[in-house]
Amino acid sequence: MEQFVMNFTVTNRLATTPSPRVCGVVSSGNLEVLVESGEPEDTCRIDVHTPAEGFRDIWSAVLRDFVERQPVGGVRITINDAGATPAVVSLRLDQAIDFFRSEKP
């Protein structure tokens, strides 16, 4: 297992503080993404737990693009990965953040 944290500085802050949301399932080739409020408002913190070792550069590219697409501050995202492809990771992150933001206050 490889674990690492990446912090991104972002400009968009959340107007509300939605309750935590989880998206996806930890199964082969898949992952779960937990999104929580509470980080400083200009920060998006992403914790990654992955069984595939030695792909940190790919993860950082995937996460950087995600934050570029969805520049949301004040959130902490935690990923439990079970060997998902970059495409699945990107899709799940987008779904998770949509789900998180859609919630009524």
Next chain:
Amino acid sequence: MNRPSSQPATWDREKQNYQARLARGAALASGRKVSADDIVRLLEAVIEPGDRVCIEGNNQKQADFLAKSLARTDPALVRELHLVQSVLALPEHMDLIEQGQVSRVDFSFSGQQAGRLATLVEQGRIKIGAIHTYLELFGRYFVDLTPKVALIAAQMADRDGNLYTGPNTEDTPAIVEAAAFKNGIVIAQVNEVVEKLPRVDIPADWVDYFVKAPTPHYIEPLFTRDPAQITEIQILMAMIAIKGLYAEYGITSLNHGIGFDTAAIELLLPTYAAELGLKGKICTNWALNPHPTMIPAIEAGFVQSIHSFGSEVGMERYIAARPDIFFVGRDGSMRSNRAFSQVAGHYACDLFIGSTLQIDLAGNSSTATKGRISGFGGAPNMGSDARGRRHASPAWLRAGREARPHAVMPRGQKLVAQIVETSREHMQPAFVERLDAWDLAESSGMELPPVMIYGEDVTHIITEEGIAHLLRCETPEEREQAIRGVAGYTQVGLARDRRMVENLRDRGIIRYPRDLGIDKRMATRDLLAARSIKDLVLASGGLYNPPKHFRNW
């Protein structure tokens, strides 16, 4: 100088040899009929050392009893054989090599034996003449690889030895045509002997012997894909294919390779493609095995015709009930023919689309991996421009214009698309700087790296990132960047020149889902016309009878 001038020329030595073999076999047969107990001795009687032998093995139907029987012959009598056949799929094929009875093979595809075959090659225990495409090997049956002995599989024989090969006719006509008319011995294993055949697929006077096998010949349900396993990413790629390729070019005649990527496209026809108003405008005429995942599209009226290389286990009743769509005999059962369907796929289809394992920077695409010699099958013929084609169609002409905008002489081009997720599980990249095929060629002493589809023939690459219109590229550099531009987070993709990729995007050479108006969030399993094998059974009105291991009810 071999023939003293005093003797008259003999022009029928092969025929005399054929008759001598029949004479040796006569005592073991009653007319053409041989009992299963005598088959090993019959093989020993009619086969001579050094013979070219075809043990009929397609990617579905296998002459498994004859293969087993051949493996039980005395290696002192049956030896130095040269196998010339489509598929080396049975353990017995490898046993024959290990027992020293086969010294050379020419084939197309090895499937499950790919690993064992590579080991035998590395150990120097077998010489591979060449790995062919199906059509190429069939062609050589009529030139320099004519089988001396053809061991074939049929469903039924009558007492005279007429054969019914039925829905799984597959390679049989090509093999028998070559052997029977060039002094070869044709031996058929059949599942049953009946009074009257439903229809005659192979006439008795092309057959020398037939034997009722103790168990029916094995058929692999190779083209059955369980919709339950189709992923959201595959659905996204299918949406890109339908909107960015099929609709764009108005593709009506086509062939689909095997796999979940193309199964997803098939299951999106009655839903996503229908919503786009494409019914009747795309995917009407097919060279395709009867994929169960085609059932919803057929039922929705999307499809006008399907000619098949072989059949598919469980589809028999459904096919028989849809004679307007499939090629069905007067007896009511389907007839397939690999050679004709390959010709159809090569010359009469505007598009081939298939999955792959690796694509390099020039667009060369390969399924070869080190330690496995798996071969080609039919994909290279489907997936290459048909330079001999002379009939026009809108899709073909448009592709030709895009590929050669400045050519003086107008000509069309086949659309050849590779569809692949940029990475497999655990970040294994589909895009690479160097294909594993090079290593395999080196370790196995091949003259050529086994490339499934050459880059120059690939017109499109579809990934979850988008579609690359390689045929619209003007220079090799553009082509490389177009490939990098859809290669996602692989090293190949990360090393792209972002400015060049944006330029290609502006010119419509690379199109991402948002450029095509595709909302990625729409790519859910709800779009599939069937989400399980059972849905397919229900869509068929209960006519599709899936193999036991595909059921969950």
Next chain:
Amino acid sequence: MNVKPINYFEASARTRIACLVDPESFTEFCPPELRHISPHLVRLNAPVAFDDGVMVGRARLAGHPVLIASQEGKFNGGAVGEVHGAKLRGLLDKALIERPVAVLLLVDSGGVRLHEANAGLIAISELMRAILRTQSAGIPVFALIGGSCGAFGGMGIVSRLCTEVIISEQGRIGLSGPEVIETVKGVDEFDSRDRALVWRITGGKVRRALGDATRLVGDDIGAFRAATAELLDKHAGRPLNSSDLDDLTAAHSNLSIRAQRYDTARDGRIIFQEAGFTELESVALLPVDDFNRQLEGSP
């Protein structure tokens, strides 16, 4: 409102709960953000899940208060580890305090998690005892089975202890899984690749015909909801009294009769035949409504 059916089989544990209970009525206990993950999986360097593969909580279904648990079959085969088991057992303990109309267990599990087998085995035995205790306090426990893992191993036993068992035809109940039986006893004993056979032995239809399941429903969360609502109505009006010794003795004697009756049965076809089905080959494809009608119409 025209609602598109949602596959129960395909849905995640979370989606199942969301679509099964009354909208907005679910409150999760030990939610993912509390990160009650398996310490054993961490030690083994294996992927973990924030809910350890099971979500538990409180909800309403057709207005009835319920406690509910849903196992995620895609995470380690829904297998029961220490945390996972403790959540289930805690939920049943809570039932004694909150007294819901029923406890609903959405079972999707191959049994005990091998990575933490001792803890898992203990958890299963605690769970069995908790179910009996809950029922003896008059609170029924329902098992809902329709996921890809079915209800096997310890969770097969747990399911059979439940007051009501609602199953889809894709659902399965068993003790040892088909692959395990094949590995131990050989392919002649049980060909696990013959999935039609596997379902004729363990699947929803045969379990319903045997009486192991009390309801057979289609593979649609709406159908599970309708059957659950109907049974909740039934139990809300008539509190459970399973401590009755006569009932227990009757149940045991019925099981003995059944064991004798099917002593030589090697295939579910015989069960279907005995249950009054005439066209045995078509039972597998028979729509659920027709199956139920024929079964309940039989003597």
